[in-house]
Structures are given as structure tokens and as C-alpha cells.
Amino acid sequence: MKRYFGRKLLVYILTFVLAVTIDWMIPRFMPGDPISILISRFGPRQGGYEALQGYFTSAFGLDVPIWQQYLNFWRALFQGDLGISIYVFPTPVIDVIMRAIPYDIALLLPAILLSWLAGNNFGAIAARSKRLDDTILPLGYILTATPYMWLAILLGWFFGIVLGIFPIAGAFDQSIPAPSFSWLFISSFLVHWFLPFISLFLVQFGGWAIGMRNMIIYELEADYSHYLEALGAPTRLVRRYAFNNAVLPQITGLALQLGVVVAGALVTEVVFSYPGIGYLILQAIQNQDYFLLQGCFLFIIFGVLLANFLIDVAYVLVDPRTRMGMQGEVG
Amino acid sequence: MGLQVENLTVYYQTLRGSVQALEDATFSIADGEIMGLAGESGCGKSTLSNSLVRLVPPLKLIRGRVILDDQELPVADVERMNAYRFRQLSVVPQYAMNAMNPTRKIGRMTSELLRSKRVDYRAALPEIKRRLDLVKLPQEVLKMYPIELSGGMKQRMVMVLSTLLNPSLLIADEITSALDVSTQKAVAEMLVEFRNREFVKSIIVITHDISILYQIADSIMIMYAGQLAEKASTETIIHSPEHPYTKMLIASLPEVGVRYADTRLTGIPGKPPLLLDPPVGCRFRHRCPVAFEKCVEAPPFLEIAKDHFVACWEVFRKYA
Numbered sequence: 001m002k003r004y005f006g007r008k009l010l011v012y013i014l015t016f017v018l019a020v021t022i023d024w025m026i027p028r029f030m031p032g033d034p035i036s037i038l039i040s041r042f043g044p045r046q047g048g049y050e051a052l053q054g055y056f057t058s059a060f061g062l063d064v065p066i067w068q069q070y071l072n073f074w075r076a077l078f079q080g081d082l083g084i085s086i087y088v089f090p091t092p093v094i095d096v097i098m099r100a101i102p103y104d105i106a107l108l109l110p111a112i113l114l115s116w117l118a119g120n121n122f123g124a125i126a127a128r129s130k131r132l133d134d135t136i137l138p139l140g141y142i143l144t145a146t147p148y149m150w151l152a153i154l155l156g157w158f159f160g161i162v163l164g165i166f167p168i169a170g171a172f173d174q175s176i177p178a179p180s181f182s183w184l185f186i187s188s189f190l191v192h193w194f195l196p197f198i199s200l201f202l203v204q205f206g207g208w209a210i211g212m213r214n215m216i217i218y219e220l221e222a223d224y225s226h227y228l229e230a231l232g233a234p235t236r237l238v239r240r241y242a243f244n245n246a247v248l249p250q251i252t253g254l255a256l257q258l259g260v261v262v263a264g265a266l267v268t269e270v271v272f273s274y275p276g277i278g279y280l281i282l283q284a285i286q287n288q289d290y291f292l293l294q295g296c297f298l299f300i301i302f303g304v305l306l307a308n309f310l311i312d313v314a315y316v317l318v319d320p321r322t323r324m325g326m327q328g329e330v331g
Numbered sequence: 332m333g334l335q336v337e338n339l340t341v342y343y344q345t346l347r348g349s350v351q352a353l354e355d356a357t358f359s360i361a362d363g364e365i366m367g368l369a370g371e372s373g374c375g376k377s378t379l380s381n382s383l384v385r386l387v388p389p390l391k392l393i394r395g396r397v398i399l400d401d402q403e404l405p406v407a408d409v410e411r412m413n414a415y416r417f418r419q420l421s422v423v424p425q426y427a428m429n430a431m432n433p434t435r436k437i438g439r440m441t442s443e444l445l446r447s448k449r450v451d452y453r454a455a456l457p458e459i460k461r462r463l464d465l466v467k468l469p470q471e472v473l474k475m476y477p478i479e480l481s482g483g484m485k486q487r488m489v490m491v492l493s494t495l496l497n498p499s500l501l502i503a504d505e506i507t508s509a510l511d512v513s514t515q516k517a518v519a520e521m522l523v524e525f526r527n528r529e530f531v532k533s534i535i536v537i538t539h540d541i542s543i544l545y546q547i548a549d550s551i552m553i554m555y556a557g558q559l560a561e562k563a564s565t566e567t568i569i570h571s572p573e574h575p576y577t578k579m580l581i582a583s584l585p586e587v588g589v590r591y592a593d594t595r596l597t598g599i600p601g602k603p604p605l606l607l608d609p610p611v612g613c614r615f616r617h618r619c620p621v622a623f624e625k626c627v628e629a630p631p632f633l634e635i636a637k638d639h640f641v642a643c644w645e646v647f648r649k650y651a
Contacts (some may be wrong), residue, residue: 057552128527155477223424223426223429223430224429224430224432226424226426226431227424227426227430227431227489228432228444229385230384230385230416230421230422230424230446231416231417231421231422231492232412232413232414232415232416232417232418232448233413233417233444233448234413234447236445236447237443237444241432241435244434245432245433245434249432270460281428318434319434
């Protein structure tokens with residue numbers, strides 16, 4: 001057990017170091033120069049440009065050799081310092097991200113969890129009802145094959161423009177100065193939240209339902225199901241066992257999805273101009289914001305690794321076969 | 332008492348028509364009898380066992396009755412059969428190695444299964460433990476997952492599980508096929524032990540391994556291409572069979588002490604017929620050395636001597 005987790009931990013640390021290194025490299029090898037973009041926003045006069053460039057380059061630590069930048073990056077990372085954003089200069093990156101994260105969580109957590117629950121239950125029911133299997137399941141195939149942004153655009157067009165029920169941009173009404181716990185804000189937030197939520201929910205629902213249906217059919221054809229049936233066990237018991245076993249791979253899928261909660265849903269957020277991390281990533285790329293981009297990716301790395309680690313732990317608890325494998329490794 | 336099967340005819344419904352896998356099977360098994368059911372692949376052994384245990388599509392009951400302990404079993408009614416399964420009629424399946432839910436501890440699975448049959452697990456526990464001792468399984472297996480057991484242990488566990496409610500009839504389907512020879516013998520002897528202790532009244536042992544049957548079976552029934560060929564005591568089938576197919580089948584078995592370097596082991600020339608469109612009459616007649624005109628009619632399964640049943644016109648002519 002100890003050795004199992006020890007080895008796992010080592011792999012996670014290695015992955016982390018590698019991922020962070022790549023994260024540091026990506027923006028630096030992108031074409032373009034963030035400092036000149038920043039300066040061009042100030043629109044300085046002739047001569048002032050050079051002065052500003054020298055100032056900003058050293059202020060952002062871009063004047064030292066590349067290996068020095070890399071080491072500085074790691075040092076800053078351990079101090080929780082992700083640098084200053086260029087896009088929303090001079091706000092620290094960590095603040096920009098922290099401001100965006102609540103929107104991601106509010107949008108993605110319900111979308112992922114509810115679609116998982118609903119999809120799995122629906123898939124399990126569809127697997128044993130011929131009529132549902134023939135009618136609604138094909139819809140699931142269409143849904144899961146639908147690109148997020150396309151469905152988002154369709155929904156936005158229909159509900160936002162044709163029917164005019166839901167707003168199609170932002171997380172709350174522009175007339176509200178700042179988020180607060182007032183009824184006005186909450187209602188405005190929910191109305192803005194609905195379309196991005198439902199577009200994410202629908203696509204993921206289709207995927208979960210299909211996966212679960214196939215798994216259930218597989219499990220109901222497994223030998224242990226046939227044995228229970230041969231002993232005249234009630235259908236309820238057979239189905240319960242099949243469901244419990246079929247849900248195992250779905251748990252992995254869920255955990256991986258939860259890992260990217262902090263990553264936001266880039267395309268959906270872009271379509272609805274929803275101010276989550278996904279939207280930030282787009283802005284960071286467009287503005288050559290090294291530090292913001294790095295920060296966003298870093299959160300994604302953390303999220304994915306943490307989720308994977310939790311799956312490893314959860315599997316040991318849920319599936320005895322993994323525990324056996326573990327003993328095998330030690331022995 | 333015991334099992335009576337009358338004119339049991341079961342077909343597989345396929346897109347290309349009915350596969351006539353079991354045709355007019357009529358036989359009985361007495362209480363306390365261990366009957367071996369043998370024949371080559373595709374002869375209908377498993378169809379017969381499935382018809383008794385779980386007759387679901389593509390299997391279809393065409394006609395026939397199954398009577399167990401003077402009660403007719405509703406074999407074609409999957410739901411109503413549930414009341415008889417496990418209690419009156421049980422099975423040790425071919426896939427006994429994978430028969431237990433991999434994610435449940437064996438004890439928990441047993442208790443859930445028993446509860447679904449309205450049997451109290453706590454009350455049954457002492458008996459379960461006694462039977463585990465009998466098959467030389469440690470009582471700790473109840474706290475283990477199936478994956479922690481070896482193949483042979485899983486097999487024994489399933490045997491204990493299947494016979495827990497003391498069914499009248501146990502069907503053991505190819506249970507020795509996946510085991511090595513020494514384990515085979517132990518498992519076979521366990522079946523006899525279960526019968527002797529009256530955990531089960533009678534047993535059908537399905538196998539294509541006649542040597543196992545010779546060790547444990549009281550009687551052997553031979554099937555060919557969906558029809559019953561011969562049923563008699565084990566001694567009779569092995570030493571003085573009457574049906575030409577049985578004779579050739581027994582003759583093709585190697586004998587201990589005989590060297591086959593000089594004499595070739597004989598087989599049966601030809602192939603069994605396809606059951607999608609089987610020949611009328613006796614299905615063995617195209618491979619049969621003694622076939623004559625009469626064989627285009629299906630021979631009945633008649634008792635030519637006490638407890639010796641044969642379906643062959645040539646044999647009837649001899650005994651007439």
C-alpha cells in the first residue's frame with residue numbers, strides 16, 4: 001500500500017515538473033512580443049518607446065538569460081507568485097484567475113455532475129427498454145457528437161435572439177456594478193448562467209448515457225449476471241450488480257472531467273463571453289500575456305493531477321481488483 | 332419422483348430459420364441418480380441443460396413437458412421459473428470460474444442472493460461453513476473477493492453456493508473441462524459426495540469427457556445431433572452399448588495399457604449434420620454402417636432391457 005502510493009506520488013511529481021516546464025516554455029516560444037503590445041497600448045511618443053521597453057523588460061524579468069528566467073519562474077512559483085498580468089496590467093495574475101474561478105465552478109460543477117447523474121441513470125434505463133433504446137438514444141449519439149460551440153451558438157440564437165428569453169453574453173447584467181449577494185445579482189446571474197449550462201449539460205449528457213448503456217449491456221451479458229439469473233435471482237439484484245460494476249469506468253470519466261473544472265469550458269465561454277478561465281485563456285493568448293497564460297495552465301495542471309490522484313485513491317476503495325493488483329506489485 | 336422429461340423439443344430461432352437443437356427428448360432420472368450426458372459439440376447437451384434452467388430467446392420451446400418431483404415446471408415462463416430455480420433446480424455453470432460478481436465479497440454476495448430468495452443468511456451461516464469445510468475451503472473465503480481465489484477454489488465455492496438450498500436436481504455443465512486432471516477428479520468426487528449427503532437428490536453431469544463419467548455416473552445418456560441415442564447404466568454404455576453411434580464413440584476412446592503406435596485409434600467417419608435443416612428420420616443414418624430403409628423414420632427412444640433405452644431401428648429388429 002505504502003509503496004503503491006509512494007510510486008504513484010513519484011510519477012505525479014515527475015509529471016508536475018514536466019508539465020510546468022512545458023507550461024513555462026509555451027508562451028515564450030510563441031511568436032510575438034508581449035512588451036511591445038503592452039507599450040503600444042500606452043501609445044507613447046517617439047523616444048519614450050525605448051525607455052518604456054527597457055523598463056518593462058526588466059520589470060517582468062525578461063532581460064536575464066532564458067535559463068535564469070526558468071529558475072526565477074520556479075522560485076516565484078513556490079512563493080505563490082505568478083507574476084503580473086499584461087492583459088489587465090497591473091493586476092497580479094493570481095487575482096485575475098481567482099476572480100474567474102468562481103464562474104467556472106458555478107458553471108461546470110453542476111453541468112458535469114448533473115449530466116453524469118442524469119446520463120448514467122438514463123443510459124441504464126435505456127439499456128433495458130427497447131423503446132427508449134430505439135428512440136431517445138440516437139438523440140444521445142447526436143448530442144455527444146455535437147461540437148460544444150455549435151450547440152451553444154444554436155441555443156444562443158434560438159433562446160436569446162429568436163425567443164429573446166435568455167441573454168447571450170456575460171455572467172450578469174452590465175448595469176450591476178459588482179457581484180453581491182443581492183436578489184438582483186443572483187437572478188441576473190442565473191439567467192445568464194442558464195444557456196452556457198444547458199449547452200454543456202446536453203452534450204455531456206449524451207456521452208454519459210451512451211457509455212453507460214453500452215457498459216450495462218456488457219455487464220448484463222457477463223457470466224456473473226447469467227449465474228444469478230440461473231439461480232433465479234430477481235431482476236432487481238442482477239441489475240443492481242450490473243449497474244455497480246458498469247459505473248466504475250464512468251467514475252474515472254467523471255473524475256477526469258472534474259479535473260478540468262478549473263480549466264473552464266473554453267469554447268462555450270467564448271461563445272457566451274462568460275468570464276471563466278476558458279475566456280481568460282483566449283484573452284491571454286490574444287494579448288501575448290505570458291504570465292496569465294502560464295497561470296491558467298498551471299491551474300489546469302493542478303486540477304488534472306489532483307483529479308487523477310483522487311481517482312487512484314477512489315479506485316482502491318471501490319474496486320477490489322485494483323487492491324489485488326497493488327498487493328501483486330508489492331509481493 | 333425424480334425428473335421426467337417428455338417429448339422436450341427446443342429450437343433456436345435464427346434469422347435463417349429454426350435450428351432444431353433438441354428433438355423429442357424423453358427420459359427420466361430417478362432420485363439419487365447421477366446421470367452423465369455425453370456427446371460431441373453441438374449435439375444438444377447444453378441446449379437440454381439451458382432448456383431446463385433458463386429457456387430464453389433465441390431458444391424456443393416447441394413442445395414437451397418437464398416434471399420435477401411430481402410438479403410440472405413452467406420452463407417456458409422465465410419469471411415463473413424463478414420460484415423453482417435454486418430451490419428445486421440448480422446449476423453449476425460451465426463458466427464457474429467467472430460466476431461470482433468480481434466487486435462483491437463472496438459472503439456478501441451470498442447473503443444478498445439468499446435474501447432475494449427470502450432465506451436468512453445468519454441462520455444459514457453454520458451450514459455454509461460446514462459445507463465449506465467439506466469441500467476443503469477455508470471459512471475466510473466469505474470475507475474475500477472472487478479474485479483472491481484460485482480457479483479450483485472458485486469452482487468449489489460455486490458448487491457450494493449452487494447447492495445451498497438443497498435442490499432436487501443439479502445440472503453440472505462441463506464443470507471439469509477447465510481443470511487439470513487431478514482437480515477434475517476431486518471435483519467429480521465432490522459431486523458424488525454432495526449426492527451421498529443428500530445436498531442434491533439427482534445430478535445431470537454434462538461433459539464430453541466420458542472417462543469422468545465412468546468414475547462417477549450411475550447412468551450415461553448419449554446424444555447425437557439433437558436426438559437422444561442411448562441411455563443405460565454406466566457399465567452397459569461402456570461395455571455393451573447397443574446404438575451404433577455409442578459403439579463407435581466408445582471405440583474411439585483410448586484404452587489404458589494399449590499402445591497406439593501400431594494400431595491407429597479409430598474415429599467416426601463423416602461429420603454431424605447441420606441442425607438448421609437436419610435429415611429426416613434418424614440423424615445418424617448417413618454415418619451409420621448398419622442403416623437401412625426404415626431409418627428415414629425417426630426411431631422412438633425405447634426400453635430394450637431394464638433401464639436401457641435406445642433409439643435405433645436396427646437394435647429394435649435385433650431385440651424383436
